[in-house]
Each structure stands twice: as C-alpha cells, then as structure tokens.
Amino acid sequence: MRALLFRDLRLAMRAGGGFGLALAFFLILVVMVPFSVGPDPVLLSRIAPGVLWLGALLACLLSLDRLFALDHEDGSLDLLATAPLPLEAVTAVKALAHWLTTALPLIVAAPVLGVLLSLPAAGYGWLVLSLLAGTPALSAIGTFGAALTVGLKRGGLLLSLLVLPLYVPTLIFGAEVARRGAEGLPIGPTLALLAGVTLATLALLPFASAAVLRINLR
Template identity: 80%
Template sequence: MIALLTRDLKLAVRAGGGFGLGLAFFLILVALVAFGVGPESALLARIAPGILWVGALLACLLSLDRIFALDREDGSLDLLATAPLPMEGIVTVKALAHWITTGLPLVVAAPLLALMLSLPGEGYLWLFLSLLLGTPALSVLGTFGAALTVGLKRGGLLMSLIVLPLYVPTLIFGAEVARRGAGGLSVEVPLLLLAGITCATLALLPFASAAVLRVNLR
C-alpha cells in the first residue's frame, strides 16, 4: 500500500497536468475574481467563502481524469486488479494520493489567497478547517467518478457531469462553515454536517468505486 502511494505521488509530480495544476488554477481564479469585482472590500468579504470553496472544488476537478487514466494506458490497472491487494484498498490509496497532491496544497494556500478577497480575520481558521475536512470528500467522490469513466475515451466531460452534482452538498456546508465563521456566528451545525458527509464518503464510496472498476475491467 505504501509503495503504491509513493508511486502515485511520484507520477503526480512528474506527469504533466498533475501536481501544481490545481493550485495554479486556484490562484488564477481568485485573482480574476478580485480584479473583476474591484476594490470593494465589503463585497469581496461577503463572497469570499463561496468563491474560495468553488475555486477549490473546480481545482480538484481538473485532475480527476488522471487518477486511473495513466494506469489504464500502460496496463498497470489490470495488474493491480490481479494483485493480492483488495481493490477497495487500491481505490483508497488513489484517492489519498489525489488529496495529498491536489487537495492539501489548496487547504494550505486558501488562507493566503483569502487576503486577496478581504476575508474577515475571524474566518481564516474556519476556512482552513472546512477545507481540511471537506476536500477529502471531494477526492473520494472524484475517484468514484473516475472509476465510472475509466474505460471511456474522452470521458472527462461525462465524469464532470457525474461528479459535480455529488460535490454540491460538500460545497454548501463547507462554504457555510467559512461564512458563519467569518461572521462570528455558530458553525456547529454545518461543521457537523460537513464531517458527516466526509465520513460517509470515506466509508462507502471506496466499495462502490471498487465494484465499478471490477465491472469496467472485465
């Protein structure tokens, strides 16, 4: 499992469109919003939680089609399917590698980029915590979408159509945590709901992804 994780991390760093692409997209999106809205601090502060969460969501979406595509192209996926490792474990490692190379950099960068959007000081901690808690769900949901479309040529658009509706609950509650935190309001309810979504995806979707991969590899 550790060897597979190390291999996927190296591939993400070496392969084009992997590590760093999501972070660059996140930075460009936030900068464009800040330039487009203009120097209206009150408006920027009000929309900052939603913009940052939408940017993180779209940045995660960029690299989802590469989770299984490289392994499918070189035949590694067929070898992994016959390996002694359970398919559920392989899927979990793939999702973890995606989160480390895509989600985690976004979590670290978000508070810095929030400065461009004039996010109130009370919201930085809650923005960081909401992304730290919610981005693993984005990676796991994305892995499920990638598993559904792994056998299709140019399945990226279809995968986006499948995954984006599944992302909506995480987006809603994640942005709500950051918004309430920035406004000094109670974040307990949306934070618990966000945690519940993440725990449910981590518990259930690796099995669904593994089942879909077994069907696609037959």
C-alpha cells in the first residue's frame, strides 16, 4: 500500500493535476470574489466561510478524472484489480493520495486567502478545522465518482454532475462550522454532523468504489 501511495503521489505531481492546478484555481477564485461583490469588508467577512469552502470543493474536482484514467490507459488498473492487494484498499489509497496532493495544500492556503476576504480573526482556526474534518469526504466521494466514469471518453463533465450533488451535505456543514466559529456561535452539533458525514463516506465508499470498478473492468 505504501508503494502504491508513493506512486500515486509522484504521478499526481508529475501530471500537473494535483497540487499546482488546484491551488492556482483556489487562489484565482478567491481573488476574483472581491471584484464581483465589491470591497465592502462587512459583506466579505459574512460570505468568506462559504466562498472558501466552495472554492476548496471546486478545486478538488479538477483532478478527479485523473484518479483512475492514467491507470486505465496503461493497463495498470487491470493489474491492480488482480493483485493480492484488495481493490477496496486500492481505492482508499487513491483517495488518500488525492487528499494529500489536492486538499491538504488548499487547507494550508485557506487562512492566507481568508485575509483577502476579511475573515474574522476568530474564524481562522475553525475554518482549518472544518476543512480538515470535511475534505477527506470530498476525496472519498470523488474517488467513487471517478470509479463510476472510468473508461468513458470525456467523462469529466459527467463526473462533475455525478459528484457535485453528493458534495452538498459536506459543503453545508463545513461552511456552517466555519461561519459559526467566525461569529462565536456554538459549533458542536454542526461539527459532529460534518464528522459523521466524513466517517460514513470513509467507511462505505471504498467498498462501493471497488464494486463499481469490478463491474467496469469486466
């Protein structure tokens, strides 16, 4: 599993679909928001948690179509399906590699970009916590969507249409945790719901992704 993880990390960095692309998209989106809604710091501070969460979510979409596409093209996916390593573990490693190369850099950059949106000082820690708790679910759901569309030509748009509705609960609870933290409101129940969604996806979706891959590889 470790060798597969390191291999996927190298491929993600080499293909240019992980760290750089997602981070650049996140930066551009956040920078463009003040131009579109105006420079009012009160308005920006009110919408900052939602904008940062939405930006992170959309940035995570950019590299999903590469999760299995490269392996499918060169035949590596067939070898992984017949290897002693369970296919469920393969999909879990793919999701972990996606999180490390895409979501983790966004989490690191989010507080810096929060300054551009006048995020209240009390909200920075809660923003990072909400992203740490919620983005693993984005990677797990994205891996499931990538498994559904593996082998399809121009499946990127279809992948986005399939995955975006599944992202909605994580987006709602994650942005709400960040907003409540920024406003000094209680966050316990909302954070528990966000963690519950993440734990449920991490527990169930590797098996669902593996089942879909077995069907697609027949």
